[in-house]
Amino acid sequence: MIPAPDRIFYAPASSVEIRHQGVAFIFMVAVFAIAPFVVYPLFPMKVMCFALFACAFNLLLGYGGLMSFGHAMFLGTAGYTSAHAAKVWGVPPEVALLLGTSAAALLGLVVGAIAIRRQGIYFAMITLAFAQMMYFFYLQTPFTYGEDGIQTVPRGHLFGLVDLSVPMAVYFVVLLIFIGGFLIIYRVIHSPFGQVLKTIRENEVRAISLGYDTNRYKLLAFVLSASLAGLAGATKMLVFGLASLTDVHLAMSAEVVLMTLLGGLGTIFGPVVGALIIVAMENYFAQFGPWVTVAQGSIFIGCVLAFRRGVVGEIAHRLKMSL
Amino acid sequence: MTEQRQEALLSVEGLRAWYGESNVLHGVDFEVREGEVATLLGRNGAGKTTTLKSIMGMIAKRDGSIRFDGVELIRLPSNKVARLGVAFCPEERGIFSSLNVEENLLLPPKVRSDGLTMTQVLALFPNLQERSLSQGSKLSGGEQQMLAIGRILRTGARLLLLDEPTEGLAPVIVDQIRRTVLHLKSAGFTILLVEQNFRFAATVADRHYVMENGRVIDMILNEELQMRMPVLHRYLGV
Amino acid sequence: MITILGVSTQALFGQLLIGLINGSFYALLSLGLALIFGLLNIINFAHGALYMMGAFCAYFLLTKAGIGYWGALVIAPLLVGIFGSAIERLMISRLYQLDHIYGLLLTFGIALVVEGLFRIEYGSTGMSYPVPASLAGGDNLGFMFLPRYRAWVIVGSLAVCLGTWFLIEKTRLGSYLRAATENPDLVRAFGINVPLMITMTYGFGVGLAAFCGVMAAPIYQVSPQMGSELIIVVFAVVVIGGMGSIMGAILTGFLLGLVEGLTKVFYPEAANTVIFILMAIVLMIRPAGLFGTQK
Numbered sequence: 001m002i003p004a005p006d007r008i009f010y011a012p013a014s015s016v017e018i019r020h021q022g023v024a025f026i027f028m029v030a031v032f033a034i035a036p037f038v039v040y041p042l043f044p045m046k047v048m049c050f051a052l053f054a055c056a057f058n059l060l061l062g063y064g065g066l067m068s069f070g071h072a073m074f075l076g077t078a079g080y081t082s083a084h085a086a087k088v089w090g091v092p093p094e095v096a097l098l099l100g101t102s103a104a105a106l107l108g109l110v111v112g113a114i115a116i117r118r119q120g121i122y123f124a125m126i127t128l129a130f131a132q133m134m135y136f137f138y139l140q141t142p143f144t145y146g147e148d149g150i151q152t153v154p155r156g157h158l159f160g161l162v163d164l165s166v167p168m169a170v171y172f173v174v175l176l177i178f179i180g181g182f183l184i185i186y187r188v189i190h191s192p193f194g195q196v197l198k199t200i201r202e203n204e205v206r207a208i209s210l211g212y213d214t215n216r217y218k219l220l221a222f223v224l225s226a227s228l229a230g231l232a233g234a235t236k237m238l239v240f241g242l243a244s245l246t247d248v249h250l251a252m253s254a255e256v257v258l259m260t261l262l263g264g265l266g267t268i269f270g271p272v273v274g275a276l277i278i279v280a281m282e283n284y285f286a287q288f289g290p291w292v293t294v295a296q297g298s299i300f301i302g303c304v305l306a307f308r309r310g311v312v313g314e315i316a317h318r319l320k321m322s323l
Numbered sequence: 324m325t326e327q328r329q330e331a332l333l334s335v336e337g338l339r340a341w342y343g344e345s346n347v348l349h350g351v352d353f354e355v356r357e358g359e360v361a362t363l364l365g366r367n368g369a370g371k372t373t374t375l376k377s378i379m380g381m382i383a384k385r386d387g388s389i390r391f392d393g394v395e396l397i398r399l400p401s402n403k404v405a406r407l408g409v410a411f412c413p414e415e416r417g418i419f420s421s422l423n424v425e426e427n428l429l430l431p432p433k434v435r436s437d438g439l440t441m442t443q444v445l446a447l448f449p450n451l452q453e454r455s456l457s458q459g460s461k462l463s464g465g466e467q468q469m470l471a472i473g474r475i476l477r478t479g480a481r482l483l484l485l486d487e488p489t490e491g492l493a494p495v496i497v498d499q500i501r502r503t504v505l506h507l508k509s510a511g512f513t514i515l516l517v518e519q520n521f522r523f524a525a526t527v528a529d530r531h532y533v534m535e536n537g538r539v540i541d542m543i544l545n546e547e548l549q550m551r552m553p554v555l556h557r558y559l560g561v
Numbered sequence: 562m563i564t565i566l567g568v569s570t571q572a573l574f575g576q577l578l579i580g581l582i583n584g585s586f587y588a589l590l591s592l593g594l595a596l597i598f599g600l601l602n603i604i605n606f607a608h609g610a611l612y613m614m615g616a617f618c619a620y621f622l623l624t625k626a627g628i629g630y631w632g633a634l635v636i637a638p639l640l641v642g643i644f645g646s647a648i649e650r651l652m653i654s655r656l657y658q659l660d661h662i663y664g665l666l667l668t669f670g671i672a673l674v675v676e677g678l679f680r681i682e683y684g685s686t687g688m689s690y691p692v693p694a695s696l697a698g699g700d701n702l703g704f705m706f707l708p709r710y711r712a713w714v715i716v717g718s719l720a721v722c723l724g725t726w727f728l729i730e731k732t733r734l735g736s737y738l739r740a741a742t743e744n745p746d747l748v749r750a751f752g753i754n755v756p757l758m759i760t761m762t763y764g765f766g767v768g769l770a771a772f773c774g775v776m777a778a779p780i781y782q783v784s785p786q787m788g789s790e791l792i793i794v795v796f797a798v799v800v801i802g803g804m805g806s807i808m809g810a811i812l813t814g815f816l817l818g819l820v821e822g823l824t825k826v827f828y829p830e831a832a833n834t835v836i837f838i839l840m841a842i843v844l845m846i847r848p849a850g851l852f853g854t855q856k
């Protein structure tokens with residue numbers, strides 16, 4: 001996907017790289033911290049949820065070389081689980097988040113164990129098929145309330161202390177979750193585990209000959225990505241008080257691919273920028289209905305044919321930086 | 324000894340070629356005359372196979388000049404080159420495993436009317452006759468090589484590019500390949516041969532070009548071969 | 562009334578018939594996907610959208626030009642085939658040097674654009690297409706009632722599938738295609754215009770999808786989203802069959818249609834998911850698929 005360099009192991013991020021990424025990170029956090037005072041807070045919260053979702057997806061594709069076309073199943077599973085837990089069982093939000101994330105991780109373990117038996121486009125088709133299976137499951141099972149979804153889920157009090165019905169409270173909780181997830185991914189990419197993942201992406205045969213049990217690494221990456229996608233889904237449910245079929249639909253799986261592709265595959269900040277652009281596009285052009293689909297399709301085509309580096313990848317390339 | 328001035332059927336000048344970003348040929352010059360057998364000798368990685376593939380049009384990024392029978396090939400795609408009467412037999416034989424022997428033989432379309440007939444091809448390689456309904460994947464190495472050569476003889480191509488036809492074959496098969504090459508030469512085919520085995524090359528060729536680091540560095544006529552053996556040994560590092 | 566395992570034969574054979582019809586569609590679509598994958602190495606995500614275009618073509622031909630079903634069965638695949646060939650020339654052909662994933666993303670984008678444009682023009686409601694007069698009605702076979710059109714869909718699809726198989730496995734043209742699937746560079750060096758062959762193969766593959774769309778028009782509603790969910794099931798069919806063999810794609814298609822039909826009779830809740838569950842099981846036992854070879 002990205003030309004393989006000759007060396008097997010990446011050098012740990014150089015100090016210059018860390019400085020560039022540090023500046024970009026602080027800028028990103030500052031933007032999200034100021035945002036609720038400038039725009040209606042629901043929009044940046046939505047962006048952060050999708051950004052975390054896209055970062056989780058990017059961990060798998062951009063660094064693990066595994067293209068999932070069914071990541072919505074993790075987002076949606078976590079959403080339904082946490083919504084059910086919070087509304088029906090009445091658990092506090094932190095437990096709902098945890099349950100949602102765990103459900104996504106568990107699903108990731110099962111799907112991952114089967115899907116990693118094939119590579120490349122087969123992997124994409126298999127994840128897509130599993131996601132469709134989950135869609136039908138959620139469509140038919142009673143606890144999800146079919147087309148209506150689980151609505152008006154109470155936000156509750158975080159750790160019994162913070163009242164999440166206060167808009168600014170929930171906003172900064174979402175910001176913390178997003179930053180936490182983002183830093184976990186950053187840490188993973190630069191860990192020895194992340195280096196092995198890159199080796200596998202570039203040349204799996206070589207990684208096997210170096211003695212790595214590549215399937216274990218791929219499965220772990222898959223579960224990790226699924227869990228973080230789940231965290232994004234549970235957080236999104238918390239924000240909107242809603243878990244619905246939209247979150248498990250093929251369109252959602254495709255959307256996260258689009259965000260990552262547009263922002264920049266295998267870049268650290270690309271998925272965040274991609275999420276921002278796509279969510280903005282949907283928010284402001286929603287009244288045009290199917291035109292949004294056409295626009296998304298056109299972005300797919302344009303990115304693949306002429307803009308494969310994506311926004312952040314292109315900027316990083318021009319500035320000769322690693323972002 | 325006076326050699327008559329003869330127009331070359333194939334003349335290569337300043338040929339450069341790239342695999343992606345890496346430059347493999349750095350200006351290759353040589354020519355092959357009509358009815359001749361010429362070889363490209365050289366160590367692994369000298370650029371012999373790349374030269375054949377460049378002539379055939381199978382290397383996308385190349386420049387310089389390749390003239391065949393007065394036509395410039397450097398910008399032509401491989402299917403057009405083949406249509407002009409050049410045929411290629413790859414080192415890995417390139418037998419199609421999902422096709423049977425007969426289908427493999429009939430695969431390359433005729434580009435001129437004066438190729439060998441199927442009967443003549445099968446007379447050269449009787450083994451293929453017996454195995455005509457076997458899948459390509461079921462053949463032995465020798466049979467694959469015969470099939471790979473046999474199938475390009477039907478097409479009417481005048482210039483045959485053979486990449487290491489004796490590689491990995493038993494001596495008795497090498498003998499058969501030798502007789503075939505000599506037969507083809509007497510039938511008027513022009514042949515450019517890439518060989519590691521110069522003992523084989525010496526028994527079939529009229530001239531030898533020595534390649535090193537993507538260039539032709541010397542030309543040795545076959546009759547001078549004995550005399551210049553020490554130089555050749557040095558070039559090839561044997 | 563005769564019953565088997567508590568199910569009436571009418572219901573059983575009725576569902577088996579629907580299963581066979583869906584199986585015909587799975588076979589036609591996965592056959593096209595397998596052909597395209599073999600030569601182009603891409604998974605054609607636009608296949609569902611082009612199937613939908615085939616159905617719409619039939620609808621337009623009838624309502625705008627007065628050309629009936631049999632004409633549409635020839636013209637729609639031709640038109641969609643030409644459209645597909647143009648897409649291959651203009652867009653897909655730029656991606657052959659890249660990771661195969663990009664082909665999937667590109668054709669997915671094409672599917673979104675095509676589907677979106679049809680939705681803008683025709684909304685989401687389906688339009689009905691009449692069964693051709695020559696195939697109206699049906700016959701009572703004693704154990705079930707067999708509508709003639711449905712019988713034709715099965716026979717016609719099977720004939721086209723077997724014809725395609727014959728073309729590829731038994732003819733000179735087919736031997737070019739098989740050879741180019743193995744080693745396109747060498748086939749080209751033999752003087753065969755492989756890029757043209759690739760374009761024609763894509764055109765032929767999507768033409769099969771359009772043919773399938775025309776076949777489906779009188780059975781299902783003609784609507785912009787008729788292809789998008791079908792294509793996911795067909796992907797699962799392709800994973801189960803493995804893309805190594807033409808006959809494999811055909812057999813797997815019909816077989817899975819039947820399995821789906823039987824599931825509808827005996828355990829309807831799983832009818833939508835049975836193919837995906839089978840896919841998981843096949844992947845666990847035989848990752849390359851029933852007829853595939855692990856590359």
